Amino acid sequence: MALRKFIAGTIEEAFARIERELGGDAIILDTRTFLTECEPGVAPAEQVEVWVQEPDTPTARDDAPGAVAPDIVSDDLSRLHARVQAVHAQLDTLAQRLDWLGAESSALSGDFAMSVAEGLARNLTFSSVLPDAPARVALIGPSGVGKTTCLARLAYRALREGGTIGVISADTVRIGAREQIATLCEHGNIPLEIVYHPADVDGALRRLDGSALTLLDTPGINPRQPEDGAWLVELLAAFDPAQVHLVQPASVSAPALRDTLQTYARFTPDHLLISKMDEAAYLVDLLPVIARSGLALSYFGMSSAVAEAPVPAASERLAQALRLT
Ligand SMILES: Nc1nc2c(ncn2[C@@H]2O[C@H](COP(=O)(O)OP(=O)(O)O)[C@@H](O)[C@H]2O)c(=O)[nH]1
Ligand SMILES: [Mg+2]
The missing domain is CATH 3.40.50.300 (P-loop containing nucleotide triphosphate hydrolases)
Known part of the structure; x- marks a missing residue:
């Protein structure tokens, strides 16, 4: 299953690019907004990330006569994989915010609230x-x-x-x-x-x-x-x-x-x-x-x-x- 990520300034821009590059049959798996990397003290800009399944890959929705029966389990795993990637990307956003606060990104694995509070206090x-x-x-x-x-x-x-x-x-x-x-x-x-x-x-x-x-x-x-x-x-x-x-x-x-x-x-x-x-x-x-x-x-x-x-x-x-x- 081929997955692709599109990043744009707005959701409309992202969808327009997806339609242009993959046509109307691409399946939107996930969307999220995130903040761009920025200097400390500078307000970050918002960007939109869209995960898409390319249209020519067989999916559970492919029920045309003669089509190979979809492998439900592997399809579910692929969706899960896309979801995990999206969660990783969200963690990156949080890490960026922590950077602004002056906290260590590695603190994500430690006491998260404490490191945010320390950044704020600084x-x-x-x-x-x-x-x-x-x-x-x-x-x-x-x-x-x-x-x-x-x-x-x-x-x-x-x-x-x-x-x-x-x-x-x-x-x-x-x-x-x-x-x-x-x-x-x-x-x-x-x-x-x-x-x-x-x-x-x-x-x-x-x-x-x-x-x-x-x-x-x-x-x-x-x-x-x-x-x-x-x-x-x-x-x-x-x-x-x-x-x-x-x-x-x-x-x-x-x-x-x-x-x-x-x-x-x-x-x-x-x-x-x-x-x-x-x-x-x-x-x-x-x-x-x-x-x-x-x-x-x-x-x-x-x-x-x-x-x-x-x-x-x-x-x-x-x-x-x-x-x-
Ligand atoms: N939810 C919420 N409402 C508040 C809070 N502080 C004030 N209010 C409400 O905001 C409205 C205006 O409050 P007020 O003290 O009269 O504002 P003032 O015009 O600045 O003096 C009132 O309805 C208050 O009950 C707060 O911390 N949380
Ligand atoms: Mg008053």
Whole structure:
């Protein structure tokens, strides 16, 4: 049984080549996508590989009168062989990804998850430590990414550890935002200050003076709108935070993350909080973008439940979320 492999940029291109070279009777045995080899830190390109059985070889489907009865067992073995080759090729793809992570390809035979985690720890910064008291931490990001949910989790954890917490919310824009933060703060008996203008921040901070940790929740503004951007810059300047965490959902695409990092750079974030890890489809593409951003990964949001403890960002957890293992 003659098998051939075709590689192309898209499945359509591959099928067109197969039809041109083998005609319409070729049998497609397997297809897969893989990433091309690339320099560390450069996003790899996707390619499609198609395994084909050439049309003139007898197969179990060959039931023309007078045809030799197909050897079912050897046909099955050939299919199995093609499958094994495809699995080998998939392992090659994983090895390429490991190379990007700086892990040894030979680690495929060893503790796979551990070597991926080690590669991640070498390429990315993880820092889930909130500054020592008294401290101010701001959460920024587009609307709906999970800022308020994550802020509540951080506040509840600090409370459980015996800390004194205050919350300032500047989200007076989104419908229901005030009710949401008020309910979350009431739940933990956490003092809440609502500010409408950067000039209100000073008074709010004075009223929350006894708090060891003060968290600032911001609205999801459009940083491309000059007035919105200038407003947030002013708000952050008035708050004077020790840390600014940019919140992004794990489901964001690499180009969208790159774009957000660029547009939010003027607000000088120093941490990246990745929410909605439970909805992540293809996190691996985000890694080069995160690495280049220089931001420290702080926390991961793993569900919509506010009562969940905040999950500190760590290389082992990220390795699990990559679904490579
Ligand atoms: N599945 C999932 N949903 C989340 C997560 N974090 C937040 N959400 C949901 O995302 C929506 C927006 O969250 P919110 O905190 O209000 O976003 P904000 O506008 O950035 O403050 C809400 O429905 C949350 O329940 C998460 O980690 N996983
Ligand atoms: Mg919010």
